């Protein structure tokens with residue numbers, strides 16, 4: 141979704157960390173913006189679950205380190221992110237708050253024949269907001285795994301979000317979010333008040 | 336050390352995450368910059384170890400959540416950090432690489448009567464580079480704990496680095512780093528080649 145935010149398409153993936161405390165499994169309550177947030181956005185993303193850790197993983201064998209997938213939302217406080225970009229500081233307030241990472245149930249690798257050919261969509265209150273096929277991803281799953289592992293050892297259980305398509309937009313308390321990887325997994329979340 | 340890098344002193348703490356894979360306990364090998372790094376810096380910091388988790392922790396009871404301390408180095412690829420600041424992207428390549436967080440042995444809380452009155456120093460090849468008392472910290476330990484927990488639930492075992500004094504500077508392979516909280520804990524690390 142770089143184009144719609146006026147960002148250049150990056151030559152390399154832009155990496156940031158979300159803490160495990162930001163996980164929100166389906167059924168565990170609403171997703172909520174951080175204190176003071178006035179512009180909470182949804183970003184639907186394919187999540188890749190690492191089963192075999194490693195450092196300097198070659199692209200060629202990267203898929204051997206994948207145990208499966210989740211459908212994930214990279215919930216983002218766009219107001220805090222814009223402030224952070226302007227100041228040149230990390231995106232922590234924008235990306236790392238409790239409930240910032242709603243996730244579906246785990247999908248074992250065997251259920252996905254090609255992770256770069258999945259139809260995904262996100263609806264807000266029944267209206268499609270984001271719709272994509274993962275063949276549109278800027279960087280492939282093996283590329284991202286290899287890229288991260290050059291700098292940071294990957295461990296079993298790590299979850300990598302792989303970027304979002306166009307259509308990111310603000311949500312309000314009580315909005316109903318519904319997302320699906322077609323034929324693979326679906327999930328529903330409600331938006332709550334800010335933390 | 337904001338002044339020496341030409342940064343304004345922040346009104347609120349600037350938060351970022353380091354992954355647990357960046358921990359480097361003393362005796363477990365050299366600290367190394369990320370691939371391509373040409374300006375690896377040391378930042379000596381008091382580390383606070385959380386023993387009791389919580390959300391929205393008031394400053395008044397924040398110290399009840401502290402189990403102890405470590406002496407820590409927030410090793411920073413200053414070249415990558417400068418690029419990230421300029422681009423407005425997160426500091427991941429600058430802060431999150433393997434070995435980016437050398438730490439001393441654990442110091443139980445009982446051994447530190449006042450965390451805001453500790454003399455700390457860092458020597459490189461025997462020469463003092465950073466020297467401070469923790470009463471110079473911009474934000475106190477209770478303030479930082481309370482601030483983070485407004486947005487992100489703290490969990491037992493979390494380590495919070497609290498910022499570095501002036502004197503940050505580059506290191507080279509084979510440099511010997513020696514740091515101490517006077518009368519409390521000391522540690523030594525060697526700088527290795529980049530990852």
Ligand SMILES: [Mg+2]
Nearest residue numbers: 183214303304
């Ligand atoms: Mg995203």
Ligand SMILES: [Mg+2]
Nearest residue numbers: 378409498499
């Ligand atoms: Mg630091």
Ligand SMILES: [Mg+2]
Nearest residue numbers: 336337498499
């Ligand atoms: Mg500082």
